[in-house]
Structure formats: structure tokens, C-alpha cells
Amino acid sequence: MxxxxxxxxxxxxxxxxxxxxxxxxxxxxxxxxxxxxxxxxxxxxxxxxxxxxxxxxxxxxxxxxxxxxxxxxxxxxxxxxxxxxxxxxxxxxxxxxxxxxxxxxxxxxxxxxxxxxxxxxxxxxxxxxxxxxxxxGLVESEDKLLAEFAIEELNASTAAILYHDNFFGVFHRDAFKKYFEEKGGKLLVSEAFTDSDLDFRSSLLKTKEADVLFIAYSNPGEILNQLAELNINVTVLGQSGAENPEMLRIAKENAEGFLYSFPRxxxxxxxxxxxxxxxxxxxxxxxxxxxxxxxxxxxxxxxxxxxxxxxxxxxxxxxxxxxxxSGTMTFNKETWDVGKEYIMKTVRNGKFVELT
Structure with missing residues (x-):
């Protein structure tokens, strides 16, 4: 028009x-x-x-x-x-x-x-x-994908979780832990933070022995910066809320290679x-x-x-x-799902792209 x-x-x-x-x-x-x-x-x-x-x-x-x-x-x-x-x-x-x-x-x-x-x-x-x-689609399906990706594609056997201490963060923490351990993985440490926390360094130091670090937070930019500052070389996973322009603005080059789930x-x-x-x-x-x-x-x-x-x-x-x-939806009365699956994405050259 x-x-x-x-x-x-x-x-x-x-x-x-x-x-x-x-x-x-x-x-x-x-x-x-x-x-x-x-x-x-x-x-x-x-x-x-x-x-x-x-x-x-x-x-x-x-x-x-x-x-x-x-x-x-x-x-x-x-x-x-x-x-x-x-x-x-x-x-x-x-x-x-x-x-x-x-x-x-x-x-x-x-x-x-x-x-x-x-x-x-x-x-x-x-x-x-x-x-x-x-x-x-269901958040639990998202966390299941992340756990399976860590085990099957990244060959991870150990994981750490850093999560926002609220309903959102705890839900992600529990679901990821459940599926990661079901696949034979071991959770080494799980650390919570609140809105007032700006310094994540002490928690991050506890994660350095893990193969993967799952951050259950929708704006992990400063966390990525502090990981880089501490020179902790751990593969970082996140959830769909991290596809946030604010995250790229804060983390800049420290966001490169960040892996996360996202609805298809x-x-x-x-x-x-x-x-x-x-x-x-x-x-x-x-x-x-x-x-x-x-x-x-x-x-x-x-x-x-x-x-x-x-x-x-x-x-x-x-x-x-x-x-x-946003696509085709069929409502499932048992699961409360609408039939939308999740895929893996990453940050490449400062942009959010599908992982191929």
C-alpha cells in the first residue's frame, strides 16, 4: 500500500x-x-x-x-x-x-x-x-535443546550455571540441569545473582573448570565482559532473551561466539x-x-x-x-505449547545469526 x-x-x-x-x-x-x-x-x-x-x-x-x-x-x-x-x-x-x-x-x-x-x-x-x-514454544524445550547441544555437539561433560535469582532464572536453571544430567553431564556449580549485582567475578571464577557455562539472563553483556577480563575460556550458552541489541552494545567483541537458543x-x-x-x-x-x-x-x-x-x-x-x-500455531491442552520449536544461534561479526 x-x-x-x-x-x-x-x-x-x-x-x-x-x-x-x-x-x-x-x-x-x-x-x-x-x-x-x-x-x-x-x-x-x-x-x-x-x-x-x-x-x-x-x-x-x-x-x-x-x-x-x-x-x-x-x-x-x-x-x-x-x-x-x-x-x-x-x-x-x-x-x-x-x-x-x-x-x-x-x-x-x-x-x-x-x-x-x-x-x-x-x-x-x-x-x-x-x-x-x-x-x-515451551521454555523447557529450549533448555532441553541447550543441554543436548552441549553434550552432543560440544562434547561437554561438565557445566556451570549463572542465573538471575527470580522465577525466570530458576526455571531455566532447573530445566537445563535436569536435561544435562539426564544426558550424563555433571553440574559443577550453580550461582545466583540479583538485580543489584554488578560484579560477577567471584561467581565466574567458580565456573572456570566447567566445559560450558549457561547464563540464564536476558542481558548478559557485562557478564561476558567480565569473563574476558578474567581470561576464563569457557564456552558460553544463553537463552533466547539474549538476542538483545543492548547485549551487543555492552559486550561488543566479547559477544563473539556466544551460543544461544532461539525460537524458529x-x-x-x-x-x-x-x-x-x-x-x-x-x-x-x-x-x-x-x-x-x-x-x-x-x-x-x-x-x-x-x-x-x-x-x-x-x-x-x-x-x-x-x-x-509468527507462523502456524496448534494449541496443546496438555503441555500448553503452540508447536514452535527452537534452534541454535550465535553471534558472528557483531550480528545474531543462525548456527550452521
């Missing part, structure tokens, strides 16, 4: 909106500031595209969608306060997000207690609530083209997942009277071969 047609389409949509007074409010809890703000901005971009598409088709149940954004900074306490505000003041019917791992635990508990549907475009820890869903997502050409045309940049996986999240809410609420959360939950669980911007 060229710029003239885009302006005409937007004008027509605004004219239609002016004729309608009812809107349906959907909350969005994402990081719009802090170290993961870049992802939040891309998610917001995709949601605005999805909102335009949904409202162009007469909205949801003939009510135009209004998105209400809340900045969580990827923090649990901000997530819960945002959700309380969205539910009790804004009267949302559902919400999209969060993006980060530990806030997802908080949000899923909120969904369960309030019977409010939430759909995250990112991390999938499995069944946390029957009202909470994710657009990615084939972003739909039509969505990719529209996103590039509107924003001049390629969409990340989370952006495609966010676009799908809003469209799935549209799809299920069109089948549910009065925006019933119980009905919406049931309809999402029945999704089969749903063709979205």
Missing part, C-alpha cells in the same frame, strides 16, 4: 470511528522504558498495525478496539500495579503481555485470580493459568512487508507474536458473547493450525 492509499484508509477508518461511540478496551503491559524498551517499542508498533487491521474490519463484536499501554519496565511490581489499574479503572476485557519472564509469572497469577485472559507474545513456561497464554519463527511475508513499510525496520519475533495476540483475541471474542473470559479461554485452547504472522 503506497502512502496516498494509506492516508485514505486511515481517513476512512477515522470517519467510521467517529460514527461509533462504543469501544472495547484491551490492556498492554510491556517494557516501554529500561533495558528492554527496544522490544516494547517494536511490540507496540505491531499492535498498532493489528489494531488498524481489526478496526478496519468493524472491530470486535462491532466495537472498535482501544489499546491502553502500561510501561512495566520488565518488573514484577510494576506489572501487577499496571494490571490492577487496567482491570479496575480502565475496565479492560483482556490484555497482551508481559514480555519478560518473571512478570509473566505475576501476570498469570493475576489472570487466574481475576478470570481475565492474558496473551503474552513471548516466554512460555507452560500451564500457569487456564486464562493465560503465550505465542512461543518464520514471520509472514505480508506482515513483514507492512511493518517495514510503516516503520522502516524488520520486525522481531515478539512483534509478530504481539500482532497475532490481538488478532487471536479478535478471533475468539467474535465467538463469545459479552467478552466472556471463560469462553475465550476455551476457544484459544481449541486453536488448530492457526496461520498467524
Amino acid at each position: 503506497n502512502k496516498i492509499m494509506t492516508i485514505i484508509a486511515i481517513a476512512l477508518l477515522f470517519t467510521a470511528c467517529a460514527e461509533k461511540t462504543e469501544t472495547v478496551k484491551i490492556g498492554v503491559v510491556i517494557p516501554l522504558s529500561g533495558p528492554f524498551a527496544d522490544f516494547g517499542e517494536r511490540i507496540q508498533n505491531a499492535l498498532e498495525l493489528a489494531k488498524f487491521d481489526v478496526n478496519s474490519q468493524d472491530g470486535i463484536n462491532r466495537q472498535f478496539v482501544e489499546l491502553i499501554y502500561e510501561d512495566t519496565q520488565c518488573k514484577g511490581e510494576k506489572t501487577i500495579s499496571s494490571l490492577n489499574k487496567l482491570k479496575n479503572f480502565d475496565n479492560i476485557v483482556a490484555y497482551i503481555g508481559p514480555f519478560c519472564g518473571s512478570p509473566i509469572q505475576v501476570a498469570s497469577k493475576f489472570s487466574d485470580e481475576n478470570k481475565l485472559v492474558g496473551v503474552s507474545p513471548n516466554v512460555n513456561f507452560g500451564l500457569l493459568s487456564t486464562y493465560f497464554f503465550n505465542m512461543l 519463527v518464520t514471520i509472514a511475508d505480508k506482515f513483514k512487508e507492512t511493518y517495514v513499510e510503516q516503520y522502516g525496520d524488520l520486525p522481531v519475533n515478539a512483534a509478530a507474536g504481539a500482532y497475532d495476540a490481538l488478532n487471536i483475541l479478535d478471533y475468539v471474542f467474535e465467538q463469545c458473547k459479552n467478552f466472556s473470559s471463560e469462553c475465550a479461554s476455551e476457544k484459544i485452547q481449541q486453536l488448530k493450525e492457526y496461520e498467524g504472522a
